[in-house]
């Protein structure tokens with residue numbers, strides 16, 4: 072059997088191109104023995120591209136992206152001091168637009184403390200959970216507005232929109248993931264005592280879907296309490312399902328607890344496969360260290376592994392993960408900092 | 424000079440009465456040498472009271488509460504398994520109703536890692552910051568609703584409402600607090616790249632008010648990044664100003680980082696003094712350990728110190744804080760767990 076995998080690559084801004092180069096290196100290495108033909112098409116998008124062209128995500132580019140099997144994404148965003156780029160413009164008009172247009176309703180963010188990786192926690196224990204963050208609704212929908220801007224009577228609103236359709240599909244996905252894991256435990260995180268309407272929709276949906284998964288245990292935690300548990304007993308979590316904003320917050324915290332967002336991978340998944348899914352490190356473009364070979368490409372490489380898993384190459388994905396694990400375990404003995412490409416080389420070499 | 428301080432005491436549910444008893448013990452001790460007459464009036468409110476009477480916060484009770492100089496509050500909320508109490512009802516109809524009705528626009532939550540207190544972080548450093556959480560707006564306003572509930576077409580919304588009036592007064596308060604602290608640093612936490620309208624109101628307001636406080640340095644951090652910094656370098660923070668929901672999340676995390684919410688105090692402040700302010704531990708009613716003298720009254724006692732500061736007795740507040748600090752420093756040597764009342768006794772005895 073010989074398969075073709077047709078990927079779109081969006082390196083983006085800042086450290087994006089550097090970490091994506093390593094992810095591509097490892098992708099190639101992991102697929103060469105699998106008799107898979109990789110087709111890679113690079114797209115220039117992001118803040119630098121916007122400064123040159125005024126384009127965020129043209130319709131034709133979006134249409135072209137739709138034709139690929141999957142998208143590998145680096146990071147976007149200008150330097151914070153660069154006042155030429157309106158703040159948040161690229162994030163909203165390009166990154167979030169892709170997530171919404173391609174219906175990435177499952178934003179999957181695994182959190183695992185790999186052996187040998189230092190955690191800021193004194194006694195982290197065994198940490199291995201996944202956050203299933205809803206990706207197409209909640210406070211991210213861009214609903215809201217402002218009146219009498221700049222006056223003492225200004226009022227600004229933000230509307231979180233939650234639908235039965237949107238909540239049910241992500242909750243079902245989270246239960247299915249929990250059912251396939253050894254501990255089979257799902258935790259809904261919300262703030263239903265204050266956000267009553269959205270909270271009740273989420274809770275009712277979890278109760279209803281739970282009936283389809285009798286083997287999965289489930290509980291509930293308020294988002295504020297969840298941040299406490301993430302630093303006092305992160306090993307209690309198996310699968311967390313939560314909304315777009317709470318998921319954003321919890322996964323950065325989870326990334327920090329498991330050794331830093333330089334290691335945190337994510338997949339923006341369209342589980343109905345009506346459009347390509349997109350894989351990206353949780354970290355941003357880090358303009359302060361861009362172009363210096365200082366970035367850790369591990370998160371991008373692990374995102375590439377999630378990509379391979381999603382396109383039907385789980386064995387190749389496992390081989391990347393094993394190589395990353397071996398590299399991480401060896402880091403404690405290193406005395407000098409390695410360049411981005413050196414880390415990529417070491418991991419590529421480790422792919423057996 | 425002899426002053427009278429007329430306090431309302433709301434012990435509430437669960438461990439509330441136990442921790443409030445100790446806070447009152449320490450309050451009395453700290454004021455007896457100050458020639459201050461304490462008048463204490465207890466109000467029965469909370470889940471147990473609702474089960475008996477069906478009342479959450481009757482108009483007459485609210486009117487009576489308004490006549491006091493300040494309110495000391497324990498905790499409210501039924502056991503999670505108690506299905507007789509609709510979830511979130513007491514929190515919204517009583518606790519949040521008080522915060523809104525009494526215009527508690529500054530929800531002040533100091534976070535300090537006291538000497539001798541263990542942190543879940545391996546290397547916390549010196550942690551001493553305050554979170555100034557907005558208390559009367561944001562996603563807590565109860566705006567929003569649901570359509571077609573229980574059907575596949577259900578849609579539930581939550582609206583965050585932010586006004587120039589509401590944002591400006593809390594931002595000004597936060598700058599004033601920063602100006603009075605040695606480091607004079609303020610950090611605005613929001614998510615303006617996604618929550619554009621509210622985010623821009625907050626940012627513009629911080630820029631405008633900053634002009635009035637040239638001695639205060641200020642920066643900005645997204646809420647997701649703030650959770651990372653809270654576990655990797657919490658000592659970077661001095662004053663954080665943020666909205667109601669982000670403040671809720673960050674202060675639980677900050678409490679965990681500084682030794683647990685059993686130590687975290689808060690004040691719901693009406694800084695215009697048009698109504699009494701309310702002081703409460705950040706922790707909840709902890710029904711699982713209620714009535715067993717297992718709760719740590721320290722957060723309630725430190726909340727009482729914030730109360731004394733607010734009603735014009737800073738020296739008495741300092742004496743309580745010093746007694747708490749001494750007690751915390753001595754804990755490492757203790758071999759047996761102390762009862763709630765024993766901790767209260769030790770701290771009261773330490774008030775010089």
Ligand SMILES: CC(C)[C@H](C(=O)O)[C@@H](O)C(=O)O
Pocket residue numbers: 162163166167319353616617647
């Ligand atoms: C860049 C930003 C819009 C994005 C988000 O909030 O989702 C990022 O923080 C993330 O978590 O992927």
Ligand SMILES: CC(C)[C@H](C(=O)O)[C@@H](O)C(=O)O
Pocket residue numbers: 264265295514515518519671705
């Ligand atoms: C009980 C709840 C409504 C409350 C809040 O969300 O403000 C609590 O979590 C707090 O932080 O005081």
